[in-house]
Amino acid sequence: MSNTPLQASEPQTSAPEAPSVAGVLTDAAKDAVSKVQEYAYLSYHSVANLFTRPRYGQDTLQQMDDIGVGSLPIVLLSGFFIGAVMVLQTGSQFQRFGQVSLTGDIVSLALVRELGPSITGLLVAGRCSSGIASELGSMLVTEQVDAMRAMGTDPSRKLVSPRVLATLIVLPLLTTISVFIGLLGGMVASVFSLRLSATTFWQRAIAILQFSDLMQGFSKSLVFAFILSTVGCYQGLKVRGGTQGVGRATTQAVVVSSVLIIITDTFLTRLALYLADKL
C-alpha cells in the first residue's frame, strides 16, 4: 500500500450564489473577446502555415476539387438567373426613359462589382462553410483531431490551411465564372424580353468596365473566401457537445460567415469607391 491516504477528503459544499447582472454581462463580454481572440489566432496561423513546411499540397488539391468543382453547378445555375432577373428588373425601368441600351452597362457593373462576389460568396458559404464545420466537428468529437496531434501532426497545418488556401484560389475563379454566366443570362433576357441585340448588350457591358471594377470584384471574392473558410474551420474545431454540437456548429458557420460577408461587403465597397476616386 502506498503512503497515499485511503480516505478521500469530503468535497466542500457551499450554497451557490445567484449570479449578478453585472457578472453575467462581464462573463458574456469575456467570452466574446475570447472567441474573437481564438478566431484571430486560427486565422493568423492558417495563413502563416502556408509559408513554412510541411505543406499538404495533396489535401489542398482535394479541397479545391470539393469546394470549387463541387460548387460549380449551383454557381452556374444561380449566376445565370441572377443576370436574367437583373435585366428584367432594370430593363423595365429603362424602357420608361427610352434608354434600354443602358441595361448592359448597369447589369455588368452590378455583377462585377457586387452581385458576382457577394452571391457567389454566400452560396459557397452555405455549401462549404457548413461542410467544413461539420467535417472538422465530426473529426473533433470522434477524437480524430487528437489522434492527429498524438501522431505529431499539427491540425491547423493539415486541416485548416489547405481549406483556406483552396477557397482563396477557387472562389475568385467561381466568381469570374458566375459573372460571365450572369452576363450570358442577362443577354438572353435582354434579347427575348427587351428586344435588345446581343451585340449591343455585350459591347456596352464590356465597355463600361474599368480596371478598378474588376479589382473591386476580385478583392471582395478573396476576402469572402478567407471569411467563409476560416469561420467554417473555427466553428468546426470549437465543437462542444457531441453530434448535437456538430449540428450547432454547422448552422453557426453558415450564419456567421454569411453575416460577416454582407457586413464586410459594405466596408469594402466604401473603400473601393474611395480608392477608385483617389487613384
Next chain:
Amino acid sequence: MGASSSLHPAAPGSSSEAAIDFSDVWIGFDEGPILRGLTFSVLTRETLILLGETGTGKTLTLKIAAGLLCPERGTVRAMGQNITGKPERELLQFRREVGFVFQEGALFDSLTVGENVGYRLEVDGASEDEIRPRVEEVLRFVELEHTIDQLPSELSGGMRRRVSIARALITRPPIVLYDSPTAGLDPITSQTIITLILRLRDVYGVTALLATHRLQDGFALANFRFDSQTKTVQRLAGGESASAVTRFLVLRDGRIYFEGSPAEMLASKDPYLQRFLI
C-alpha cells in the same frame, strides 16, 4: 501471430528510470478541478494500470502524459524531458516517440486501414516502398493484415481497436498509452486486446500506462506473460515474476486513492477498493 523481430528495437528488462513522471498535476474545466495534485511515476518497461470510475480523470491523465493537454499546475516529465508548457511545435516532435491508443480507436474514417496505420510514415515523407512493408508488418502483429484496404467503418469495434494499436506501433514507440482499450468489447475480443498488450510488454519491452475501469484487465497483465517461443499466453507460476512490473494506481475524485502492487490491491480491506474486486 507472426510478429517480426524488427517491430521494436527494445529488449525486455527492468529499469529504475522514470519514463513518465507526474508531479503535483492539477487540471480543471468550467465545472471545477478534475485532477487535484496527481503525483506518480511510471518506470521504464513498467505497466501502470490507471483504475477509476468514469469521470475520475483517467483519459485526462493520459492526454497530459502525451502532451495533448497542458496542466494548470505541476510538472510532467516524459522520457527525461519536461513537457509542461512546451510549445506545440516541440510537443509534435515529442509525440512521435509516444504511442496513443484511443478509447474508440479514433481512426480517420476517410482513410483505409493501411493509410491509417501508415499515416505517420506518410506525413514524415516516407516512400510507398518503405511504408507498405512496415504497415503489413504491424498489421500482421495485430492479425489484421487482410483488412489493409478496408475502411474503418467496415470493421468491428474490436478490430478497430487492434488497428488503433497497430497505428500506435508504426514508429516503434518506447511508451504506449492505452485509453480503456477493452471498454465496450466482449470478453473474447477483450482477451485478444490484452494478449496484444502482453506481447508488446514481454517481447518488445514497451512501457505502458493503461487507463481502465476493468480490474480484470489489470490482473490479466499482472498474472500472465507472453511466451515468445511458443507464442502463447501463459499464467505465471507461483513465485515466478513477469518480465515487467505491473502496478495499480486508483483514482478517486481527481486524487490518487491507492497505489501499489496487484497483491496489495487484493489484500486491501478498503471498502472502496473492495467494490472494484467484486
